[in-house]
Amino acid sequence: QVLLVQSGVEVKKPGASVRVSCKASGYPFSNHGITWVRQAPGQGLEWMGWISGDNGDTNYAQKFRGRVTMTTDTSTSTAYMDLRGLRSDDTARYFCARDRYYGSGSYSLDVWGQGTMVTVSS
Amino acid sequence: EIVLTQSPGTLSLSPGERASLSCRASQSVSSSYLAWYQQKPGQAPRLLFYAASGRATGIPDRFSGSGSGTDFTLTISRLEPEDFAVYYCQLFGNSPRFTFGPGTRVDIK
Numbered sequence: 001q002v003l004l005v006q007s008g009v010e011v012k013k014p015g016a017s018v019r020v021s022c023k024a025s026g027y028p029f030s031n032h033g034i035t036w037v038r039q040a041p042g043q044g045l046e047w048m049g050w051i052s053g054d055n056g057d058t059n060y061a062q063k064f065r066g067r068v069t070m071t072t073d074t075s076t077s078t079a080y081m082d083l084r085g086l087r088s089d090d091t092a093r094y095f096c097a098r099d100r101y102y103g104s105g106s107y108s109l110d111v112w113g114q115g116t117m118v119t120v121s122s
Numbered sequence: 123e124i125v126l127t128q129s130p131g132t133l134s135l136s137p138g139e140r141a142s143l144s145c146r147a148s149q150s151v152s153s154s155y156l157a158w159y160q161q162k163p164g165q166a167p168r169l170l171f172y173a174a175s176g177r178a179t180g181i182p183d184r185f186s187g188s189g190s191g192t193d194f195t196l197t198i199s200r201l202e203p204e205d206f207a208v209y210y211c212q213l214f215g216n217s218p219r220f221t222f223g224p225g226t227r228v229d230i231k
Contacts (some may be wrong), residue, residue, distance in 0.1 A: 106154040112166035
């Protein structure tokens with residue numbers, strides 16, 4: 001069974017940093033990238049970035065460049081998302097999801113973590 | 123950057139009715155790049171379709187995906203109680219890698 005299990009709730013003060021982890025199981029970690037998506041309360045889905053499970057290549061959304069770092073630890077099949085300089089509008093649920101490639105340029109996010117709620121408040 | 127628009131914003135229907143959800147891209151895209159997701163309150167999104175019409179594992183056949191160019195449609199032939207949720211379309215691209223539409227909420231009438 002393919003699973004992505006994320007770390008727990010975080011409460012941070014403005015200006016702080018947060019690290020969210022995403023542990024994969026049930027598949028060869030290096031065969032798939034991991035995408036990070038966030039969802040503010042009552043809002044839609046926002047793509048943050050992607051990291052290769054193979055070589056650590058990354059692709060960040062323009063909005064988060066300079067504030068986000070995505071990494072992997074292939075020895076533990078875990079992906080990490082670090083977000084710095086937290087603001088109140090970073091309050092959201094953060095999801096990791098597995099990239100899947102179907103051929104002919106077709107990608108989707110076929111397995112999702114349960115989400116990690118990050119609250120930024122003074 | 124290609125923008126996705128979903129309509130309607132909210133669809134109020136009764137169980138057993140047919141639902142038709144639209145996703146429109148601001149310019150023509152390959153249907154290979156279009157996916158649909160369902161999200162229920164408090165849950166992570168669930169993949170419904172990849173490549174516009176490729177049904178994901180475990181998705182009932184009352185769900186269907188179609189479309190090409192700029193216009194894509196998710197159809198639910200007969201709504202079941204568990205289908206009331208928010209539905210998002212998503213586009214794969216170069217930069218950004220993924221773009222989501224704003225979502226359509228399907229409510230019980």
